Amino acid sequence: MKTQKVTVQAPNGLHARPVGEIVRIVKSFAGTTVSLSTGAKTVSAASMLGILSLGLKAGTEVEVSAEGPQEAAAVAALVRIIESADIE
Amino acid sequence: MVTRNGIASVEGLAAGTAFLLRKNKGTGQAVVSLDEAFEAERERLEALSQDGESEAAGIFAAHLEILEDPMLRESIEAHLGDGLSLIEAVEAASKELAAMFEEIEDEYLRARADDVRDICRSLSERLSGSAGDSWQGLPEDAVIVAEELFPSDTTEMDFGKIRAFVMQRGSVTSHVSIIARSKGIPALLGVEIDGIETGDRLLVDGDARILTIRPEEATEEAFREKMNHRDAGDTAEVLLKPDGTPVTVFGNAGSLGDIDAAIAAGADGIGLFRTEFVFMDTDHLPTEEEQFAIYRQAVLRCGGKPLIIRTMDIGGDKILPYWNLPREENPFLGMRGVRLCLTHPDAFRIQVRSILRAGALGPVLMMIPMVAKVEELDQVHAMVLSCSEELSREGIPFREDLPVGIMVETPAAVLMAPELARKAAFFSIGTNDLTQYTMAADRGNPGVAHLYNPMDPAVERALEMTVAAAREAGIPVGVCGEMASTFEGRQRLVSLGVDSVSLSSPKQIKKLKQK
Numbered sequence: 001m002k003t004q005k006v007t008v009q010a011p012n013g014l015h016a017r018p019v020g021e022i023v024r025i026v027k028s029f030a031g032t033t034v035s036l037s038t039g040a041k042t043v044s045a046a047s048m049l050g051i052l053s054l055g056l057k058a059g060t061e062v063e064v065s066a067e068g069p070q071e072a073a074a075v076a077a078l079v080r081i082i083e084s085a086d087i088e
Numbered sequence: 089m090v091t092r093n094g095i096a097s098v099e100g101l102a103a104g105t106a107f108l109l110r111k112n113k114g115t116g117q118a119v120v121s122l123d124e125a126f127e128a129e130r131e132r133l134e135a136l137s138q139d140g141e142s143e144a145a146g147i148f149a150a151h152l153e154i155l156e157d158p159m160l161r162e163s164i165e166a167h168l169g170d171g172l173s174l175i176e177a178v179e180a181a182s183k184e185l186a187a188m189f190e191e192i193e194d195e196y197l198r199a200r201a202d203d204v205r206d207i208c209r210s211l212s213e214r215l216s217g218s219a220g221d222s223w224q225g226l227p228e229d230a231v232i233v234a235e236e237l238f239p240s241d242t243t244e245m246d247f248g249k250i251r252a253f254v255m256q257r258g259s260v261t262s263h264v265s266i267i268a269r270s271k272g273i274p275a276l277l278g279v280e281i282d283g284i285e286t287g288d289r290l291l292v293d294g295d296a297r298i299l300t301i302r303p304e305e306a307t308e309e310a311f312r313e314k315m316n317h318r319d320a321g322d323t324a325e326v327l328l329k330p331d332g333t334p335v336t337v338f339g340n341a342g343s344l345g346d347i348d349a350a351i352a353a354g355a356d357g358i359g360l361f362r363t364e365f366v367f368m369d370t371d372h373l374p375t376e377e378e379q380f381a382i383y384r385q386a387v388l389r390c391g392g393k394p395l396i397i398r399t400m401d402i403g404g405d406k407i408l409p410y411w412n413l414p415r416e417e418n419p420f421l422g423m424r425g426v427r428l429c430l431t432h433p434d435a436f437r438i439q440v441r442s443i444l445r446a447g448a449l450g451p452v453l454m455m456i457p458m459v460a461k462v463e464e465l466d467q468v469h470a471m472v473l474s475c476s477e478e479l480s481r482e483g484i485p486f487r488e489d490l491p492v493g494i495m496v497e498t499p500a501a502v503l504m505a506p507e508l509a510r511k512a513a514f515f516s517i518g519t520n521d522l523t524q525y526t527m528a529a530d531r532g533n534p535g536v537a538h539l540y541n542p543m544d545p546a547v548e549r550a551l552e553m554t555v556a557a558a559r560e561a562g563i564p565v566g567v568c569g570e571m572a573s574t575f576e577g578r579q580r581l582v583s584l585g586v587d588s589v590s591l592s593s594p595k596q597i598k599k600l601k602q603k
Contacts, residue, residue, distance in 0.1 A: 020153055048150075049159040052200055053188045084368055084408070 002071040005063050006079045014056040018081050023048050025077050032068030034078065039063075045078065056082075090301040094254075095278025097294040098268040099575065101315045103308060104229040104251035106288040106301075109241065122164065122174060125214040129155055129207070147203075147266065154207055160185065175212045182208030206238035231290045233281050237264040247271055252292035254299060256281045272595075325575075325600055327582050327589065336588035337600045338396070340568055344382070347389045349594040354601035357394035359516065359590025360455070360568040361386055363439070367400055372410050376438045376445075383446035394451045396516070396590075397443050398495070399436070401457040403428045411435075420524070425458025425495075430467050440475045447487025454492045455516055460500040462507050468492060469511070493563075497521035502550045505557030515558045516590070519569025519577075523547050542571040543580065555585050566590060 008014055026034045026045045034045040038060060043050030045064070056062060062082060066074040130152065137149035154160060163184055167177035182205050189201035223245065230249050234241075236257040253264055253275035268275035274294035284290070284301055291300035291311045300307060327335035338359025339350025347358055366374055366382050374382075387395055402408055403424025416422040429436040443454050456468050472492060479486040493514035494501065501508060502522070509515065519542045524531050526547050529539035541547070558565035566588035571577035573591055581589060591597050 020150065023153060023157075044158070047157050047159045048153045049157045049185060049188075049204070055191075080371070 001065065001067045002075045003063055003065040004075050004079055005061055006082045008056045008058055008060045008062065009083055011058050013058060013060075014051070014082065019048055019051045021081050022051060022078055025081070026074065029066075029068070029070045029074045032066055032070045032074050034064070034066045034074050036078075037063045037065065089304050089307065090283070092279050092299045092301070094276035094297040094299060096265070097277060097297045098253075098265055098273070098275040100252075100272070100274030100294045101311070102231065102252035102274045102292045102294075103311060103315065104231040104290060104292070105227040106233050106254075106284050106286055106290050107226055107230040108284070108286045109232055109234040109237070120215075122168075122178075122215075125174075125211045126155065126161075128214055129210055132210075151203060151207055154203055160204075160207070175215050178208050178212045178215065182212075202236065202238065209238065225286075231292060233284050233286075233290075235281070237267070247273070252276070252290070252294070254279055254281060254284075254290065254292060325578075327578060327600060329582065329587065330585055335582055335586065336566070337597055338394075338566065338568075338588055338590035339594065339597055340590050340592040341386075344385055344389060347386055347395075350597055351390060351393065353594035353597040355393070355591075355594075355597045356588075356601075357396070357451075358386070358390055359396050359566055359588055361395055361397045363398060363400050364402060367402060367408055370410075373435055373438070376442050379439060379442035380445050383442055383452075384449060387446050387450040387452060390450060392450060394453060396453045396455050396493070397446070398455040398457055399426070399429055399439055399443070401425050420530075426456050426464050426468065427458060429456075430464060433471065436471060437475060440471055441479060441486075444472070444475055444479060444486040444490055445484060447490045448485040452487065452490060453513065454490055455495060455514075456492065457495045457518070458497065458521075459494040459508065460498045462504060462511065465492075465494060465508060465511050495521075495568075496554050497525065499526050499550065502526075502553050505554050506560060509557045509561035509563055512563060514563050515554060515565040517551065517554055517565065517567045517569065517586070519547070519551075519567055519571035522550060522569070523571075526550050542569070542577060548580070548584075551581070551584050559585070564588065 010018070022045055035042055036045050036051060036054065037043075038054050038056070041054060043054060045051065054062070064075050064078045064082070066072075068074075133148050133152040133155060137145050137152055139145050160181065163181035164177050167180040168174070172180060185204045186201040189204065226246060226249055228249050229251050231252045231254055232250060233254045234256070236255055237253060250273055252273060253268055255264055255275065255277045256279065257277070264275055264277065274292055276292055276294060276297060276299050279299050288302050289308065291303050291308060293299070293311075300311070303311065327337065329335055336356045338357050339346070339353070339355035340360040340362070341347045341350060341358050342362040343365055347361070350358060366379055383397060386397070401424060402411075403413070403419060403422065413423065413428075423431070429439075440454075443452065446452050454472070456465065459465055469492065472490070476486065476488060491513035493516060494508060494512045495518045496502060496505065496515050497518035498521070505515070520531065523529075523540055523542045523544070527539045527541070527544060529536040531540055555565050564587040567581050567586050568590035570592075572581060572589035573593060573596060578589060591600075
């Protein structure tokens with residue numbers, strides 16, 4: 001199990017495009033379970049509806065957790081997307 | 089005759105006959121299982137999301153993601169387990185998931201509730217057999233009137249017959265706005281539709297946000313006069329400078345694909361090639377060879393037309409994972425653009441060398457963002473000179489005297505424009521940031537949206553000063569902000585005397601480059 005905390009940077013929050021990217025990447029790590037948590041709520045990172053339901057805004061801290069053969073790579077990939085997402 | 093005001097709109101004028109959507113009863117073939125309904129929807133969305141011509145393809149790709157989302161299926165199945173019928177379960181899931189989104193304090197995400205409702209509505213239409221014939225009896229000059237428009241409504245829509253959209257709900261970021269804008273159809277949103285019947289005459293003024301229901305003859309005549317007048321300025325839009333020569337129409341590009349699209353649409357070149365993607369789509373600072381390979385491709389894809397490469401505008405809202413820059417209290421007034429470049433000369437040197445090398449392959453110009461002081465431009469010139477000397481010593485081909493121009497996007501640059509114009513090869517006005525900084529109004533803050541207006545007299549004066557300074561020094565001045573993407577904005581820029589506009593939408597480029 002690997003976890004890392006990351007803060008959403010995109011000024012208008014995390015939108016459909018980066019969320020879509022997260023879901024696609026998570027699906028590519030077959031056998032690794034990835035979840036996102038804001039403390040109040042934990043959802044599967046393979047569910048776009050779940051992630052959007054977190055309502056991630058700029059400044060929200062998210063914990064990325066992964067368990068499975070590619071857990072380190074999955075966490076690193078998601079942290080990067082969440083940190084670098086912007087909507088311009 | 090009744091007139092009503094809308095809250096938001098997509099610009100344009102139209103007169104037509106009201107057509108109330110979703111008043112028709114369906115008679116299609118019903119499917120019997122959830123699997124069949126999902127499969128049919130999946131096929132439809134896959135086809136729509138792969139239509140490269142359509143600007144709405146991205147919306148359907150997102151719908152496909154939602155359809156395949158485990159949470160949707162789980163929610164429907166949970167309701168089935170409670171003893172509901174198929175259609176009831178789909179509707180219950182729709183309500184449940186949409187309610188979840190509506191709790192979110194973000195207009196964009198709240199609009200995702202519509203996506204969920206739309207997908208569930210399509211599913212239940214498949215289950216009940218009512219899909220597909222809501223367009224029966226569509227008049228030749230239809231104004232579509234509805235509570236709201238779902239992306240699935242638009243798949244079977246005959247756009248050739250549609251003059252305008254009038255919606256009770258919706259905002260500038262909703263699907264109807266995206267589709268209306270991409271098709272060039274006027275729309276009025278946030279209008280009371282109660283009392284409008286199919287067959288009513290409607291006048292839709294998307295510029296003034298006014299809807300006229302059952303107009304009197306004289307009113308419609310005056311409106312048509314106004315339409316003809318506007319169309320003359322719109323469809324046959326040729327941008328001419330005050331001296332009668334055509335304004336250069338460039339494209340904005342943030343990727344190599346954007347360059348292809350702009351050039352294919354007839355652009356005279358690329359007026360803004362953003363290089364941020366070069367730095368963002370990677371996990372390390374790109375090397376000179378990596379950057380040169382991309383800029384080389386960009387030059388080749390321009391096919392001999394000018395390519396204005398903007399040096400990295402990292403900072404502000406753009407952050408690099410591998411480059412640990414200190415978090416800033418106020419990033420838009422902080423370390424971004426040329427400020428970051430000059431404080432990180434090693435990284436800047438790599439980019440300048442790559443651009444100089446690409447210059448040997450075609451007409452490349454270099455553009456520096458966020459300039460506020462003449463000294464910054466002096467330092468950039470010194471860096472260019474030093475890189476040129478290095479390349480020359482190393483025997484690597486590069487372009488000597490590569491033109492270096494600046495973005496005019498800070499009020500300081502406007503006030504110092506006469507001095508800057510003597511040292512810059514060209515000006516390109518970034519109207520987005522210039523408006524934001526001149527009005528001291530955050531682009532993303534709805535509370536000050538009324539201040540963030542490129543048509544404000546203060547911004548107009550800043551534009552005048554910039555153009556006058558460029559004229560005086562005999563250098564070209566262009567515009568690469570969103571102001572050039574609206575009809576009124578373009579007209580003003582042209583009357584102020586700009587030499588070029590640079591646009592993001594290939595569709596608009598095509599329109600302006602038509603004879």
